Amino acid sequence: MAQLKVTLIHSVAHRLPKQRKIVEALGLHRVNSTVVQPDNEATRGALFQVAHLIKVEEVK
Template sequence: MTNLKITLIKSIAHREPRQRVIVKSLGLGRVHSSVVRPDNAATRGVIFKIAHLVTVEEVK
Protein backbone atom coordinates (compact mmCIF):
# COMPACT_ATOMS: atom_id res chain seq x y z
CA MET A 1 0.00 0.00 0.00
CA THR A 2 1.25 3.46 -0.81
CA ASN A 3 1.57 6.31 1.61
CA LEU A 4 1.25 10.05 1.15
CA LYS A 5 3.81 12.56 2.35
CA ILE A 6 1.93 15.74 3.24
CA THR A 7 3.90 18.97 3.67
CA LEU A 8 2.47 22.24 4.97
CA ILE A 9 3.58 25.01 2.61
CA LYS A 10 1.44 27.94 3.78
CA SER A 11 0.71 29.24 7.25
CA ILE A 12 -2.59 28.53 8.96
CA ALA A 13 -2.71 32.03 10.43
CA HIS A 14 -5.87 33.89 9.43
CA ARG A 15 -7.51 30.73 8.06
CA GLU A 16 -10.93 29.34 8.88
CA PRO A 17 -11.08 27.47 12.19
CA ARG A 18 -12.07 24.22 10.43
CA GLN A 19 -8.94 24.37 8.29
CA ARG A 20 -6.77 24.95 11.36
CA VAL A 21 -8.29 21.91 13.07
CA ILE A 22 -7.70 19.75 9.99
CA VAL A 23 -4.04 20.78 9.77
CA LYS A 24 -3.50 20.08 13.48
CA SER A 25 -5.28 16.71 13.26
CA LEU A 26 -2.89 15.64 10.51
CA GLY A 27 0.00 16.39 12.85
CA LEU A 28 1.34 19.39 10.99
CA GLY A 29 2.57 22.22 13.18
CA ARG A 30 4.84 24.64 11.40
CA VAL A 31 5.35 25.61 7.79
CA HIS A 32 7.51 23.01 5.96
CA SER A 33 6.66 20.28 8.47
CA SER A 34 5.78 16.91 6.93
CA VAL A 35 3.90 13.76 7.90
CA VAL A 36 3.38 10.41 6.20
CA ARG A 37 -0.18 9.07 6.17
CA PRO A 38 -1.78 6.04 4.46
CA ASP A 39 -3.37 6.64 1.08
CA ASN A 40 -7.08 6.05 1.67
CA ALA A 41 -10.36 7.83 1.07
CA ALA A 42 -10.40 9.56 4.46
CA THR A 43 -6.93 11.02 4.00
CA ARG A 44 -7.74 12.13 0.45
CA GLY A 45 -10.89 13.88 1.68
CA VAL A 46 -9.01 15.78 4.34
CA ILE A 47 -6.33 16.81 1.85
CA PHE A 48 -9.02 18.05 -0.54
CA LYS A 49 -10.26 20.50 2.10
CA ILE A 50 -6.79 22.03 2.65
CA ALA A 51 -5.24 21.47 -0.80
CA HIS A 52 -4.28 25.14 -1.08
CA LEU A 53 -2.13 24.87 2.07
CA VAL A 54 -0.24 21.61 1.44
CA THR A 55 1.74 19.65 -1.11
CA VAL A 56 1.29 15.91 -1.45
CA GLU A 57 3.75 13.26 -2.69
CA GLU A 58 3.31 9.51 -3.02
CA VAL A 59 5.80 7.48 -0.99
CA LYS A 60 6.24 3.72 -1.02
Protein backbone atom coordinates (compact mmCIF):
# COMPACT_ATOMS: atom_id res chain seq x y z
CA MET A 1 0.00 0.00 0.00
CA ALA A 2 1.21 3.48 -0.82
CA GLN A 3 2.20 5.96 1.85
CA LEU A 4 1.67 9.71 1.98
CA LYS A 5 4.17 12.16 3.47
CA VAL A 6 2.19 15.02 5.02
CA THR A 7 3.84 18.30 6.04
CA LEU A 8 2.13 21.12 7.94
CA ILE A 9 3.00 24.36 6.12
CA HIS A 10 0.56 26.81 7.77
CA SER A 11 -0.22 27.32 11.44
CA VAL A 12 -3.51 26.09 12.87
CA ALA A 13 -3.82 29.17 15.06
CA HIS A 14 -7.10 31.01 14.43
CA ARG A 15 -8.56 28.04 12.51
CA LEU A 16 -11.80 26.23 13.17
CA PRO A 17 -11.68 23.76 16.09
CA LYS A 18 -12.57 20.90 13.72
CA GLN A 19 -9.54 21.70 11.54
CA ARG A 20 -7.28 21.84 14.61
CA LYS A 21 -8.48 18.41 15.72
CA ILE A 22 -7.90 16.93 12.28
CA VAL A 23 -4.34 18.26 12.15
CA GLU A 24 -3.65 16.88 15.64
CA ALA A 25 -5.20 13.51 14.71
CA LEU A 26 -2.86 13.31 11.73
CA GLY A 27 0.06 13.63 14.13
CA LEU A 28 1.13 17.11 13.09
CA HIS A 29 2.06 19.52 15.88
CA ARG A 30 4.20 22.38 14.62
CA VAL A 31 4.75 24.11 11.31
CA ASN A 32 7.13 22.06 9.13
CA SER A 33 6.44 18.86 11.10
CA THR A 34 6.10 15.82 8.85
CA VAL A 35 4.39 12.44 9.25
CA VAL A 36 3.90 9.44 7.00
CA GLN A 37 0.31 8.21 6.79
CA PRO A 38 -1.23 5.27 4.90
CA ASP A 39 -2.97 6.15 1.65
CA ASN A 40 -6.59 5.14 2.32
CA GLU A 41 -10.01 6.75 2.09
CA ALA A 42 -10.10 7.89 5.72
CA THR A 43 -6.74 9.62 5.46
CA ARG A 44 -7.64 11.20 2.13
CA GLY A 45 -10.85 12.57 3.63
CA ALA A 46 -8.98 14.14 6.54
CA LEU A 47 -6.37 15.61 4.20
CA PHE A 48 -9.09 17.11 2.02
CA GLN A 49 -10.55 18.93 5.06
CA VAL A 50 -7.23 20.72 5.76
CA ALA A 51 -5.72 20.82 2.27
CA HIS A 52 -5.06 24.57 2.58
CA LEU A 53 -2.76 23.96 5.59
CA ILE A 54 -0.66 21.02 4.38
CA LYS A 55 1.58 19.72 1.63
CA VAL A 56 1.20 16.06 0.56
CA GLU A 57 3.75 13.91 -1.27
CA GLU A 58 3.53 10.25 -2.24
CA VAL A 59 6.21 7.99 -0.77
CA LYS A 60 7.13 4.83 -2.65
